[in-house]
Amino acid sequence: MKTGLLVISMMLVVGAALTGCATSGDLEKVQAQQNLINAKAEQALQDAQAAKAAADAAKQKADDATARADNAEKAAAEREKIADEKAKRADAAFQKSMRK
Amino acid sequence: MRRIANWLCFIALCTALASLNGCAVMKNVQEPSHPESEIKRNNFQVVRGDDVVxxxxxxxxxxxxxxxxxxxxxxxxxxAISAANPGVDVWVPKAGERIMLPLSFILPDAPRKGIVINQATMRLFQFKGNSPSLAVSTYPIGVGTEERPTPMGQTRVARKAPRPTWHVPASIAADHRKKGDILPAEIPPGPENPLGEYALYLSKTGYLIHGTNKPASIGLRATNGCMRLYPENIAMLYKDTPVNTPVLIVNQPYLIGQRDGVLYLEAHTPFEGSGAGELEKINAKLKSIEKQSARTIDWKKVKEVQSEARGIPVPILEMGQGGHKEEVKPVKVEHPDTLYGRPAIPELKLEAWYVLAADVREEIDARRIAAIINHQGPPIPARVLSKSNGYRVVAGPFDTISAAREAAKRLKIDLDIDGIVIEPVKQI
Structure with a gap:
């Protein structure tokens, strides 16, 4: 009876020890996967940062272009106003010159 | 017998030649040489019951x-041409641009007799004959300024004079003196005479209908109360107007009239102070017509025509059967090879004197200044010369230094331009 119990106990210990060995391999695998994912995440982060930087740069460019367009429009309007004023002044001078 | 027949042939040939010659001479006197005559400018038949020509x-x-x-x-x-073509540059319009020639006119609301002048539209109407063969000749005019307006009302032609002398009124002499321009007491006939070649003296003392040495002033308020016409128009009016012809001067910026059963409205920018009253009068008239005709006037259109003031008759109401309110399409006119009266610009000469009138960056500014100088009276020839970083306006050529100095003086007095006299190029 005692011998039987001893055998069962030993088998349980061996089984338990064998189970413990399997968990350690899994851990290494998980570790490797984590590393890969981390690397991917790092890459993704870098990509996202690069994309954001590019987007920011594009926005800046767009803002600059809008500002330049606004300025050009303002300058064109100003030029047109000046041209109109010049034309009006010239016309007024002409009308005055047509008097006796 | 054969000898008599030969003589008859000879006489007939001579008569035919003489009559042909006469026609040519008449043509030269009456009409300026416009090569394309498909569009009527001045002379119209007035159809009985119609007010639009x-x-x-x-x-x-x-x-x-x-x-x-x-x-x-x-x-x-x-x-008229500016109002009909709003937004078009008067002096430097774009080539290829289509512009309207407002050669349709509603006759003024006045008896169709003698001469009727509508100040607001700056047009003179001369009626000839009686209905049903009534004819009208119409010419554009220049009228008095705001400070020295043309007087309104009934008057008549008291006398006529070809090649008149201008006796300079004291007020005008004083105006010129302020600008540093001393005028003589009288200016004889010639290019310096602002009365031009013909004058009709009105019974209202001091007021004339006359020609001009400044043709570009026709259609402007630039006179001292007189009415001036293009040289070619005063020649025709002078010939057709006997002494004692009645002259009625009115101010009608808003005109209504019928043609072919359609009522038209023509609006011009009113002179200061007369707008509201004239608008009220014409709207009351339109309401009365609307009531009588039992048809509805398009009042939105009326307001639009009145505010745009383009000086063009616009259909606003069908008066009866057969009237079609659709706007008549304007006729397309070919551009003539030469424009009558356009200032000529002589070729450049190295041995001549010039006046530098302007030095500007933009070509359009240079072209405008040159055009304005070209249209002075008497004309001062001017052209645009391009340089590396801009454009120059140069007046001339002048044969003598005194002619160049005189032109520079006129540029200063009339246009406030400080011209620089340029001496001839010395040839080696």
């Missing part, structure tokens, strides 16, 4: 055209 037209502009040149060629004033 003439026809609208359009023309495509060419490089170098100015609105004053187009206006003169087609017997229009600068006011």
């Amino acid at each position: 003439g026809q609208l037209a359009v023309i495509k502009l060419e490089e170098g055209d100015t609105l004053p040149d187009i206006a003169r060629h087609f017997g229009l004033g600068i006011n």
Whole structure:
């Protein structure tokens, strides 16, 4: 009876020890996967940062272009106003010159 | 017998030749040589019951055209052509641009007898004959300024004079003196005489209908109360107007009239102070017509025509059967090879004197200044010369230094331009 119990106990210990060995391999695998994912995440982060930087740069460019367009429009309007004023002044001078 | 027949043939040939010659001479006197005559400018038959004469037209502009040149060629004033073509540059319009020639006119609301002058539209109407064969000749005019307006009311032609002498009124002499221009007491006939070649003296003392040495002023408020016409128009009016012809001067910026059963409205920018009253009068008249005809006037259209003030008759109401309110399409007119009266610019000569009138960056500014100088009276030839970083306006050529100095003086007095006299190029 005692011998039987001893055998069962030993088998349980061996089984338990064998189970413990399997968990350690899994851990290494998980570790490797984590590393890969981390690397991917790092890459993704870098990509996202690069994309954001590019987007920011594009926005800046767009803002600059809008500002330049606004300025050009303002300058064109100003030029047109000046041209109109010049034309009006010239016309007024002409009308005055047509008097006796 | 054969000898008599030969003589008869000879006499017939001579008569035919003489009559042909006469026609040519008459043509030269009566009409300026407009090569294309498909559009009527001045002379119209007035159909019984109608108040509208003439026809609208359009023309495509060419490089170098100015609105004053187009206006003169087609017997229009600068006011009329500018109002009909809002937004078009008077002096530097774009080549290829189509512009309206407002050659359709509603006759003024006045008896159709003698001469009727509508100040607001700056047009003179001369009625000839009686209904049903009533004819009208119409010419654009220049009228008095705001400070020295043309007087209104009934008057008559008291006397006529070809090649009149201008006795300078004290007020005008004083105005010129302020600008440093000393005028003589009288100016004899010639290019310096602002009365031009013919004058009709009105019974209202001091007021004349006359020609001009400043044709570009027709359609402007630029006189001291007189009415001035293009040289070619005063020649015709002078010939057709006997002494004692009645002259009625009215101010009607808003005109209504019928043609072919359609009521038209023509609106012009009113002179200061007369707008509201005239608008009220014309609207009351329109309401009365609407009531009588039992038809509805398009009041939105009426307001639009009145506010735009383009000086063009616009259909606003069908008065009866057969009337079609659709606007009549303007006639297309070919651009003539030469525009009548356009200032000529002589070729450049190295041995001549010039006046540098302007030095500017933009070509359009240079072209405008040159055009304005060209249209002075008497004309001062001017052209644009390009340089590496801009454009120069140069007046001339002048044969002598005194002619160049005189031109520079006129540029200063009339246009406030400080011209620089340029001496001839010394040839080696």
